Amino acid sequence: MIVAETLILTGNQTAALAAKLCRVQVIAAYPITPQSKIPEVLSEYVERKELQAEFVRVESEHSAMGVCISASLVGARVFTATAANGLAYMHEQLHWAAGARLPIVMPVTNRGVGAPWTILNDMQDSISQRDTGWMQMYCMNNQQVMDQVILAYQVAEKLLVPVMVCFDGFRLSHTMMPVEVPDQNLVDAYLPPFASPYAIDPDRPVNINPVVMGDPLPDGEGDLCPSYMGFRFRLQETLEEAFPVLAEAGRQFGELFGRSYEDIFYRYQTEDAEFLFLTMGSLASEASETVDLLREEGIRAGLLGLRVFRPFPARQLAEAVEKAGAIAVLEKSISYGYEGALATELKAALFSHNGHHQPLVTNFILGLGGKDVKPRDLLEVAHETLKQAASGLRQQKPRWYGYGI
Numbered sequence: 001m002i003v004a005e006t007l008i009l010t011g012n013q014t015a016a017l018a019a020k021l022c023r024v025q026v027i028a029a030y031p032i033t034p035q036s037k038i039p040e041v042l043s044e045y046v047e048r049k050e051l052q053a054e055f056v057r058v059e060s061e062h063s064a065m066g067v068c069i070s071a072s073l074v075g076a077r078v079f080t081a082t083a084a085n086g087l088a089y090m091h092e093q094l095h096w097a098a099g100a101r102l103p104i105v106m107p108v109t110n111r112g113v114g115a116p117w118t119i120l121n122d123m124q125d126s127i128s129q130r131d132t133g134w135m136q137m138y139c140m141n142n143q144q145v146m147d148q149v150i151l152a153y154q155v156a157e158k159l160l161v162p163v164m165v166c167f168d169g170f171r172l173s174h175t176m177m178p179v180e181v182p183d184q185n186l187v188d189a190y191l192p193p194f195a196s197p198y199a200i201d202p203d204r205p206v207n208i209n210p211v212v213m214g215d216p217l218p219d220g221e222g223d224l225c226p227s228y229m230g231f232r233f234r235l236q237e238t239l240e241e242a243f244p245v246l247a248e249a250g251r252q253f254g255e256l257f258g259r260s261y262e263d264i265f266y267r268y269q270t271e272d273a274e275f276l277f278l279t280m281g282s283l284a285s286e287a288s289e290t291v292d293l294l295r296e297e298g299i300r301a302g303l304l305g306l307r308v309f310r311p312f313p314a315r316q317l318a319e320a321v322e323k324a325g326a327i328a329v330l331e332k333s334i335s336y337g338y339e340g341a342l343a344t345e346l347k348a349a350l351f352s353h354n355g356h357h358q359p360l361v362t363n364f365i366l367g368l369g370g371k372d373v374k375p376r377d378l379l380e381v382a383h384e385t386l387k388q389a390a391s392g393l394r395q396q397k398p399r400w401y402g403y404g405i
Contacts, residue, residue, distance in 0.1 A: 004183040011172035014142045014179050015081065015107045015165070016041035018149035021187045022105075024079040026054045026071035028064040032086040033119045034169035035109040039081065061086035065093035065104075072102040073208060075196035077153065080104075083169060084111035084125045091129065094162075098133025098235060100209055103156035103194065104163070105149060110281065110332070111169040112369040120370025121169040122332040123281065127309075127341050129164075133235055135242070136310040138280040139167040140266060142177040144307075147259055150187060154249045157194050159238055168282040168332075170370065186256050239311040246308060264313050265320060266305030269295065273302025275386060276321060278346060279330035280306045283373060287330065290378040301382065312345050318353035321346075326360040326389040328381050332367045339363045339398040360389045363398040371402055 009017065016038045019027070027046070029039035045051035054071075058064045061082050068078040082090060087108055097104050108126045112118040126136060137152060139145045145167050152163040167173065198206060212231065216224040226234065247262050254260025268288045270276065275294070277287040284305035294301035304320055306313075321327055331340030338344065343363035350358060362385045367373045381401060388395060 004181050006178055006180050008176050009142060009179045010037070010174050010176050011139075011142045011145050011167050012037035012109065012174065013041055014145045015149055015167075016045070017181065018146045019079045020045050020051045021182060021184060022079075022150055022153050022191055023077065023188075023193075024051070024053055025076040026056065026067065026078045028056050028058055028067035028071075028078070028080040030058050030061050030064045030080075030082070030086065032061070032083050034111055034173045035081045035083045035107065037173070038107060038109075042079075061089040062093055065090045065097060068104045068106075069093065069097050069100065069102060072097075072104055073100065074200045075194065077194045078104055079106070081107040081109065083109045084113050087125045087129060088113060091132070094129060094132040094134060096209070097162045099231065101160040101235070102162055103153070103160055105152045105156055106162070106164050107145070107149065108164050108166045109169040109173040110166055118369040119169075121171050122368040122370070123166070123168075124333045124368070126164055126166045127333040127335075130310050130341065133161070133239075134310065135159075135161055135163040135239070135308070137163065137165050137308055138306065139165065139172065140282055140284040140305055142167075142172055142175070142179050143259070145172065146179050146181070147253065147257070147261065148307075150182070150191060151249050151253050151261060153191050154252075155242070155245055158245055158249070159242055160197065161235070161238060161242070166281070171282045180257075180259075182257050190252065190256050242311050243313065243316070261307070264306070264308045264316060266303070266307060267320075268303040268305075270302035270304060270320070272300050273323065274300045274325050275302070275382060276324045276327045277301070277303045277330060277378065277382070278306065278321070278327055278342065279303075280309060280342065281332070283330050283332065283367065286373055286375050287378055289375040290382065293375060293379055294382055299382070299386070306342070309342070312349075314345070314349035315353045317346060318349045321350070321359065322354055322357050324359050326385050327362070328385040329361060329363045330378070330381070331363065331365055334365050334368075334398070340365055343398065360385065360394065362388060362395045364401045365398050366401040368403070373402070377402060
């Protein structure tokens with residue numbers, strides 16, 4: 001492994017540097033807190049000619065994704081970033097990017113969605129976009145921001161599916177951490193130039209994203225083209241079969257850079273754990289500290305940090321929790337009227353893939369809008385879950401922790 005250098009970087013600086021290392025060719029920029037520094041840093045790279053790319057300033061997040069769609073269609077490696085209401089404003093274009101099978105990579109610096117307004121962190125923004133056809137990766141620290149952006153481009157370009165790389169606003173985007181920066185030559189070896197699956201040639205015109213009907217229709221040469229449902233099926237099929245590609249990309253990354261992502265989970269003290277935390281993003285750091293505190297009490301605790309939320313690793317997750325008697329799911333988002341999305345999908349995974357093992361699953365909604373979550377808070381969460389497990393009671397609805405009045 002060759003490490004070019006170790007730098008002290010914010011999450012935003014890390015994401016921008018990762019895009020530079022990936023040699024992105026088109027950057028669509030529109031500012032929104034807390035991701036604004038990402039395009040600012042990239043603009044400096046372009047201005048200093050350290051990055052050969054077109055930097056396109058647009059008037060909205062909707063237009064930013066429109067630029068990415070157009071540039072990706074003609075074979076460019078593209079990049080943008082957003083958060084919160086900006087991501088919501090992209091919603092229509094997110095469907096277009098996925099439906100057109102474009103390998104766009106977009107960091108999302110997770111921020112609470114208005115109203116009321118907040119600039120602080122939760123995951124409501126990206127979780128609310130989970131059904132747009134994008135893959136979603138979540139980072140627990142700034143090193144993972146660096147690594148997941150690079151890995152995301154390889155996966156996106158192999159599968160022709162766009163990827164969000166999500167990391168907590170302010171908690172990671174503005175916090176400085178040591179980051180190992182890969183050598184450019186190794187990144188080039190890991191991520192060769194993007195080769196578009198079709199050429200844009202005026203002598204051989206193609207119709208991109210035409211209106212399709214309920215049944216397949218012949219094209220100009222008489223070949224049947226998929227119906228609308230056929231396109232949707234192909235995208236679903238690709239996402240269902242993505243895990244071997246993710247694993248291989250993670251394994252290759254480990255061979256080159258010394259940090260393997262072949263496992264889609266961050267596992268901490270899980271080998272003999274009877275109690276587990278399950279979470280995503282930077283909460284995995286606080287949960288790791290809490291696991292140590294619980295171990296000091298004699299409780300066999302562990303942590304599963306989910307790195308890939310879409311596609312959802314149902315079988316792998318069911319297998320990962322098969323020894324646990326109780327699981328506390330920690331979420332910075334809520335599916336209004338029910339519970340957190342991660343808790344719902346864990347339960348579905350257990351029902352479908354591990355019907356003989358039904359641990360107690362508790363769901364805690366916490367940290368919304370930047371509310372601080374400390375290891376001692378999670379210690380209380382763990383004790384409450386273990387008390388329920390001992391009593392045989394089942395949680396009837398999610399528990400909102402630390403919300404005040």
